[in-house]
Amino acid sequence: MNTRIEHDLLGDLAVPEDAWYGIQTQRALDNFSITGVPISHFPELVKALAMVKAAAARANRDLGVLDGRKAEAILTACDEIIADRLHDQFVVDLIQGGAGTSTNMNANEVIANLALEKLGHEKGQYQHLHPNDDVNRSQSTNDAYPTAACLSVQFAAEPLIDAIASLKKALLAKGEEFADVVKMGRTQLQDAVPMTLGQEFEGFAVNLGEDIDRIHEACALLCEVNLGGTAIGTGINAHPRYQALAVRYLAELSGKPIVPAAHLVEATSDMGAFVFFSGILKRFAVKIGKMCNDLRLLSSGPRTGFAEILLPPMQPGSSIMPGKVNPVIPEAVNQTAYQVIASDLAVTLAAEAGQLQLNAMEPMIVYNLLNSIRMLCNACTMLEERCIRGIRANREQCARHLENSIGVITALVPHIGYGNASRIAATALNSGSTVRELVVAEGLLDALQLDRLLSPQAMLAPLPEAP
Template sequence: MTKMRIETDHLGRRELPADAMIGIHTRRATENFDVSGIRLQDFPEFIRSLAMVKKAAAATNRELGLIDPAIAQAIDRACDRLITGEILAPHFPIDMIQGGAGTSTNMNVNEVIANLALEALGRPVGSYEVVNPNDHVNLSQSTNDVYPTAIRLTVLREGEVLVAALQALVTALRSKGDTFAGIVKVGRTQLQDAVPMLLGQEFEAFAETLEEDVAHFLGTAELMREVNLGGTAIGTGVNAPPGFSAAICAHLSMMSGIAVRPARNLVEATSDTGAFVTLSGALKRTAVKLSKICNDLRLLSSGPRAGFGEIRLPALQAGSSIMPGKVNPVIPEMVNQIGFQVIGNDLTVTLAASAGQLQLNAMEPVIVLNILQSLRLLVRGLDALRTRCIDGIEADAKRCQALYDGSLVLAAALNPFVGYAKATAFAGRALAEGIPLREAVERDSGLSAAQIDAIFGAGVVKS
């Protein structure tokens, strides 16, 4: 039989396995918040950020003479084991959606760090009279400054991964733009033939719109550098000594390699979630653009014979259980769905941010979950779109030329020579008689052969 230990709090007693790194608060949280099936352990990057905050706090408390150096050192070593990923699952089992404004997440980390520190000191886990989750690991802190700081740190670190994925996709799209630079095709508005363009221009536009989002995200992420550490419960700094805020930010910046700074007004920073709304909006913007690009890829590759068929996407898997030979644009479809999820996540963040009351927003856990999920989905979606779709796209130049030759897209180029009304008439006649536009122009326009050659030559496409 498993040997058990008893832990108590002001609500009563709970049994835990004797060697469990979690404590009574984590146990109660697993009982109370079993709803989404998405656990803290599913986001190791968030656990590492929480451990970095705890490590910085231990160093600051030691520096200010608030904690025994041996205990501070043991906490430091415990934090390092979380930061390196040596200790993660199954010690972080609580649901990401939880009441208490993230208190259970903070206490889960406090309890694990305390018990790892006890282990390092050669003491049994649960010997909280030696290293206590609240009195030592959480010293000079509150969930209300630790939790939002950790998510900001996570966004700054994971944001670097997102930017790298975006830049890699931009490079891949730009490469296709160069490859397809000489292919003339039909440009379309409202799904109707419009004016000529180059297939390369289409892919260059995809690259440009996502490159804009790199700069936009980096600017937005700067908001994450302002943290409310040292504000403790509501920003007034209760139980934190003078100078703690500046000191812990300095330690955290050095330890994490990411510069953070104390907020100008810690009370405001503790209750405000505006930076999360802005950040989530930036992620939504990228998701919207990605979804539009994927819509275009699906249209441009539609067919293979009865659709546009201007490009060929890599064939990855059978597309039907009943239609032989069918291949679907599965990667763009997947990325479309990622986009929908991120857009929905942004709405959740917005609603949760608007639900704040007085000095704290108790809905921060669902804000954290949705932002982390959006970041993860976008990074994985960007990588899949690049490696399993964009890199393997081929152009069907003959199909592009055939559609171009049979279209009326050069009608607009007639305007400077014959005027809008006559150009419209030529287009209408060509459409009604089923003849090429050039033939209608040659028959009735009175333009010289040289003028007609100039209008219908590839030079009308502006690069």
């Protein structure tokens, strides 16, 4: 492999000749091989980094602290990266020491070498345009990296919001389709009172859909950034008007309502917005996991379980039991939920580990947030397309469960009293007789009264108001 030699404070090091990154990225490649997941795995982060660098270059150009020709070369390079060029050159492992310095320098070096090309120079000829002096001017990792992280999480959240909205729509459609299917509701896995299968699916839809608003709220918190704080929030080495300009340009570039943090020292060390966002992801994971538990229970059987719904068969379920088909899609979503819940704990611990004016564990926070968002987005799409849309109601089984249940006795309590209802329920349970048979046999109500009181219209809504 042909190489070029670059130099930093630790000395000389060979870098692949065709690499757009430089020596500090190469050192990070040699040092960090934790996840095997490079920055490029999340294009949202790459684009966010390029936007931060472009906003900084514009501000520095306007303030006269960056040569106009260099600024234009940097801006052109950033535009190309935002348009998906050279993402494969963002190679550093997402988990890294240094509070994200390796990620920041990976961006600085790729942009610098691409800008050098625009100026007619070779890669590594940093005397003409430098990764630190020019691309990183008025910045440090401590403000550029978390600002890019705030942006990247918002970018990643957009397809997740769309996926949740689409899943909610599919669940509501099933709610409408199953509106006439009366079944038994259950509490603590025991028969409760009647409901419709449609109400059950509408409940799923409303429950998951609530978190669309929560994600928007969490994104709003991430619009406050510490760009301009440089090393610890004091603004050292930056022009007095740099922060306002850079943040304004970043808002324009990103299309997000980015604003400066109210207190840069506080904002440089605080990870509260990331913790809040992670908590919303955990909340949604818990909800979608619970729903998938319900889908697995409702489809259990097919002969000896609830079997009230039929999931679309996706693949053979056993290497030894012929004919077995497992609920593999809900199972995969359950596992996604567990991983997101675990990632929330990792984010929480990393945020708590901050010390004094910086949190060195930010890379772990960024990795876990972006990974959780992507997993949940994929899980929602998979669940909708490969499970929810194909669910069918087992109407006959729902009717059998309803007829055999003692739970319908609850609808008769206002008419025969709690004592009689309890006695009838116990007798039905021990004898195998139905509630209807025993109530008629004891003369507590006649058949016509029972037909009215045990009709879906009567059991699925509050009591009618007295005239």
